[in-house]
Amino acid sequence: MPKITIDGQELTVTAGLTVIQAAEMAGIYIPRYCYHPGLSIAGSCRMCLVEVEGMPVLQIACNTRVQEGMKVTTGSDRVKIARQGMLEFLLSNHPLDCPVCDQSGECDLQNFYMEHGRYQSKFLENKIKKKKAFPIGPHVLLDQERCILCTRCSRFTEEVSKSNELGVFNRGNRSVIDLYPGKQLDNPYSGNVIDICPVGALTEKEFRFQCRVWYLATQDSICHGCARGCNISLHYNGTRRAYKAQGRRVMRIKPRYNPAVNQWWICDQGRFDFKFHDLDRIEAPAVRKGADLEAGSWNEALDRAAGLMESAIAAHGPASVGVILSPRMSTEELIYAHALFVKGLGLQQVAFRNPWEAPGPEDDLLMKADRNPNSWTAERLGFAADVGNLLKQAASGAIKVLFLVRHDLAEPEALEQLSQAAAVIYLGTNWNDAARLAQVVLAGATHAEKCGTFVNFEGRAQRFQQALLPLEESRDDLEILVGLAERLKVSLPDSPEFALSTWLGVNPEDLGSEGTIVAEALQA
């Protein structure tokens, strides 16, 4: 454990660390472009040059391993001049695109210039022209002029996605990042190069010109796309509804660092699935009057839904009500649903897994075949019925009321059976064919609009936080279930926090930034 000094601070650090990593432990951020903890060391940007006592020439902090007794200075005049010099070189051919560049506001050229640059430009030549703003894949645009050749993107496609699409071509200041001939940047993790690009050379097509980043607020969340439960950050325009971007609030999704789950990365499927928070939403509860579904009040909708279930149970017994829950519901919602339907109403016909749902691709990086974030919870709460069976019974009339949560059941066979059901109550967030068949539609909130817990495939409980208020009249599922329970005279857990801690054995606020592995559920 060598002892070193950085800027006068004495530290004892693990052997093998580099100066740039040791400095971060001391709270000192050394500016850098090419260094990224998730990629190999390139040492090419030369921005992290520091003074090491005893060495005549400045050393790059990212490739200098700590030695016992090493003395490092990161703020001397020599270092400051070198940093200014490197910035000056990088900015010499860099196009003056800030007014039209998406990266503006989160650009490391801007940030480091404001912190370490502040020189008068001496560049009087014509800047070198390269290819601008062209798509290199379904999601990513490349602007070769803006590129500072840090090679993070090409190293990412070599080392992380292992798809080898990007390389550096030509020599000297004619160097460009480009696709290898015949390739497209279409690997399942292509969006990550947008995050790691320090400048606006690689940008997101979905986000292009949609919103300036200083209008964005962020909130911690968990991706709901598969059982991995990658940690994400929702970036939303919460302060105003832009007249463009279709008035959407959620603007983009970025990964959050979690060394135990997803490191620094997320897959494209999770990254680009965010428009549903704002488009095609069920914005208010609806009740069928005659042939049509009409918007109604919450009281109306809850009364009608509770009434349907109550009368079916009274006339035909609990076997006449079927419930199809969803492994996209949070743990708290599933516990409440269990308390309402299974314990409260005594229903046996409660299912959760859509048998027609095609499994997603699975690889050894992040993606899991199970396209749901909370199957772990649903499995352990014992919702054992079979969806196919429930639908058959609904079509035949054995089940009089089918309570459907979130599934779209778009398969023709399923939809056909659903259409023959006597009564469907749909609880969900977006309009789909199943919702349009319902007698009552209960407008739920997406996971951006509430907080809760998902438990991933390895039993890791992770918290997602509320970013936005539910859109229009929609409501948190828990509120809806409480409303139903009141009318059905069923008692539910005192609070979602209590429900979670009783069932998982851990308080939500103790889950920590990496989530917590729970060995098993305690009790249902």
Place this chain on the structure above:
Amino acid sequence: MPIVKNISEFFGVEEARNVKWRLQHGGYSGARKALAMEPAQVIDEVLRSNLRGLGGAGFPTGRKWTFVPKDTDKPKYLAVNADEAEPGTFKDRYILEWDPHRLIEGVIICSWAVGIHTAYIYIRGEYVRPYERIQAAVDEAYAEGILGPKVLGSDFKLDLYVHRGAGAYICGEETGLLESLEGKKGWPRLKPPFPAVVGLFGCPTVINNVETLSHLPNIILKGAQWFADLGVERNGGTRLYALSGCVNRPGVYELPMGATLRELIYEHGGGILGGRRLKAIIPGGTSAAVLSADQVDLPMTFDAMAKARTMAGSGAVIVMDESVCMVKALHNIEHFFAHESCGQCTPCREGTGWVYRILSRIVEGGGTLSDLATLKHLASNMGGTSICALCEGAAAPVRSFLEKFPEEFEYYVTHKRSMVEDQRGAVRV
């Protein structure tokens, strides 16, 4: 000092390329003697000879060999640097074309000393005839049992391959060479780790210049003391100087270490063309800082040149007389560096291009005094900040030309024309 016919003994002798003739004229006798010595003895001999790397860096050869770990189960490699691309340098070419077997003999001696069984000659792609000649010599050596499983009849196994480059100066940088040899883009590696420990294919590798290796046969045959005595303290033996520029007899001259620029230029090079006045000398390839005429009595040794704040480098001596416009000469030099920069690191990629474009603007009459300050500022930021020495090699001419010939630059930016042209009406460069 007179010419020494040490490694240049057979320059101009056509038969020397033929292995049978060469064997009859001392060929491979140094290697035979080395194979009868302990490897450690061979290294010791080379250390005591004060042989220093003649590709440009001047690092003591024996000492470099000692950096290779003794106890390693990885195969060790030798890479012969025949990239010879430093502007003004053409001496390795002579060895490859006139006496290729001397180089192969040196390869055997080095490989035996360090424990290497696979060696590569990396030769620049532009050298077609030299490639044909060295390849023919290697083929002959295999046929004679000089290379292969039983080198010169001993139990030592050595394979030698010739690999052609494809036109990049940066592949003469030792780690750029390794990358290219591995089939990748010639981007130099970060050091540490050094090639002696982590080199070709991640294994310990010695990289030596063609000429450096070519000195080994005679060092072994005639002894370290003989070689050291030919030269000066800490810099033994002779070296091939490639003389070019405004001289009557440009060419390759083998002189002992300690010979001066004056001796090379006037005694052997026939003096300045047209009897004109000497103005400037680049002593070691264009990466070396330029010297003014009053420094002509400097000995062309690594230490003396370093003391004069330049370098002996590759031994390429470029002579410029009073008819050469120093501004245009620098412009020409920086064009080379801007073109050859690999582009991997920031100061070199952007700096060389920027410097070149300022000089282009000056040469076309669009320069100002502040441009000269900018050039100095850029050269200062290019020194000591890059991955490899190309950047410093590009910065040194800028620094030294501006320091030694400020009046020519100031004249050009104020009058928008070359001072030399205005004075003499004719331009050399």
